Amino acid sequence: MSFNSRLAQICQTKKSYVCVGLDVDIEKMPAFLRSEADPLYVFSKAIIEATADYVAAFKINIAFFEAYGKAGWDALERIVASLPENVIRIADAKRADIGNSSQRYAHAFLHAMPFDAITVNPYLGYDSVKPFIENTDKGAFILCITSNPGSNDFQHFNNGDEQLFEKVARTVSHWNTLENCGLVTGATHPEELARVRQLAPNLPLLIPGIGAQGGDLELSVKNALTSANDKALFNSSRGIIYSASDHSFAEKAGKSAGELQRAINNALIF
């Protein structure tokens, strides 16, 4: 089954478009966990178990693990191996390099580790993305319009007919021959999100920026999911995983994930 079909099936079966982002920071987790031998793993495992029923996907932010060096990689490998079967496992790595180097990153995340998909930067073009989309069951979410302030620096560059993010959306639609390409479109840009949905009707959208970053959830849901055929994942990281700093942290994270699931489902227009 193609990656995009599997994503749609999981969203449908679990009635959830929620993606929980594991931006795991030892400084931000409950203080009593910091004395554990492996706080990254212990915290993540508890969050995963408490939220799994409410989510379609987990997105692991690789930056937060690399910051801890080889201990971080060790935890990362064990965390992704521990994710349940019926979720999409996304490496939020934002990689891309010339072909033979991208091939090594694809090996690291999609083969040596069992991620289902990875986030990819489009700047280097097709041969830098190809190694991530050569197997239909593994997918890539390519950065299109990002949720941060710096998205204004280059993504709106305009050739008179279209802006760079629009060209990326159109181009990635053409790359989607194995039905395993998606786009990253920040909830902080609801108009651009609607435009991307028009330009790439078949692609799943990975939508960060609804929690701590302040994106409008209802409008994003309306613009990304225009019919039951549309595919999207709405990511919240800090807004879910740091819901409490006492012994109820996992239970509260589960509650936050359930609330986001309901808020999205209530905002659906179909």
Added chain:
Amino acid sequence: MSFNSRLAQICQTKKSYVCVGLDVDIEKMPAFLRSEADPLYVFSKAIIEATADYVAAFKINIAFFEAYGKAGWDALERIVASLPENVIRIADAKRADIGNSSQRYAHAFLHAMPFDAITVNPYLGYDSVKPFIENTDKGAFILCITSNPGSNDFQHFNNGDEQLFEKVARTVSHWNTLENCGLVTGATHPEELARVRQLAPNLPLLIPGIGAQGGDLELSVKNALTSANDKALFNSSRGIIYSASDHSFAEKAGKSAGELQRAINNALIF
């Protein structure tokens, strides 16, 4: 001292503009090394010792280490720690994420590990680059015009006045307030290289693509180094580190690095 001044000083003192790229692949190294307990480290150490006198910089391609999981990270940490003092140590990581995630990557490469600089992707804009250029003694080489075929997909996008890679070159010049920004400009695009040199006269250029990728060395030297004030590093990876597959592999790599040093110096027009 700023990163860019230190780079210039090292090139001047060592009379070298050579960067050796450590794209270390166990399949490509001499067969007799593969039975070592830590072939990545043993091979890299031998290459570093044999080439260090001829080079201004080493560039470690992080993709090749991540492909080996936590064993790769372990070797990476030890290799970068073993690099000599009088070289520029570049993490070829092509990272960038929204601000708080880029901050974690900056911590990983420029603080937890002692790299002097990192390669960065510009697509996400200023706040994604800022964490890498906050200390004047640490630098970032931002992708501008890359050496691969996919560079044609987005980097030539044209707003009528300029192309995207030109806008990146101009913009990064403005970001260079701490004198620690550079640009990645592939030797496979000699005309664009000359244009970047015009647009960003003060920035060091990191120039891949002269070896296995087929870029024209003489023309690239002429276009990147127009006077003794210009700063550039010419990278060769496969063309140096896999110079032989027998017990002379390190000696031959040193010979190749010395030949590249002389070829560049002979092509200088000042």
